[in-house]
Amino acid sequence: MPLLDHGRPVEDRFVAVADDAPLPADAPALIPFARLQREADALAGRNAALGVQVTSATHAEDIAPFLDRVTLVVVEFPKFRDGRGFTIARTLRERYGFSGEIRAVGHVLPDQYEFLVRCGFTCVAVSDGADLGVWAAALERFHVAYQPGLDTAPVLSGLRRRLALG
Template sequence: MKRLDLSGRATVGSVAVPFEELATQPTARGVVLTPDVAFESLAPYLPQLDLVVVTFPIFRDGRGFTQARALREYGGFTGEIRATGHLLPDQANHLRRVGIDSVELPDDADPSPWERERHRFHTAYQFSVGGESGPLSGLRRALT
């Protein structure tokens, strides 16, 4: 697998273990989340982690977006969030805006559609946990 950087942040080389094994491996620095793992279950482990791999079993399953946003917004996670599984290049901007730093692509995948999509839109109206702000972000913050 090759890794496509979405955020411009350095990626870590930590080995990720399945969430089910995290409690038995206290030295683990990375974890693989399946869509059924709730943020509350992972929260106690966040201080020890450098890497969270969010899996997308099918491209229609958006729970990975929710997991990534919860990690950044509610958990204050500052490590790398990596997406893996069935993803489409047109999801690149949204992946970045919910806090995902990188995407695992098959070795034979062409990264150019991902790069093209990453730079396609320059304005977003939604709030981003990735640090970017759209024209209405200040208004949203003022109302909340």
């Protein structure tokens, strides 16, 4: 499943670890949110990078207490129409100042790619066989936006700003 960072395929360094499997001591590991909540204290001393995967039903407020343990938050989109993930990412960035990676997985469309980036997602996992050209082009589609986002966007005038997604 290719992982895109600003339209470019990148290597996924994280290994997804099942809920009860032992964590690799020296490799980046991705665990479900329930496990992070349960083993937070034990994981505090871990040296290798840790990521957490949450569903779109999770509230950013509930993830916040654990943000100092993780460098990656993976947000699952069960359906592309479920827009809660946008709010989760934006809240993690704006309210809680999370500066690690935020990754979208699940059912997302290239037509949503710009929204993801503007809400603070850094990466998106796309389905095998997806047309990566369509994904890359989606970030080049618009050059103007009308509201502040988390991309670097110099303000033009009024409410408009010049998009800088790539």
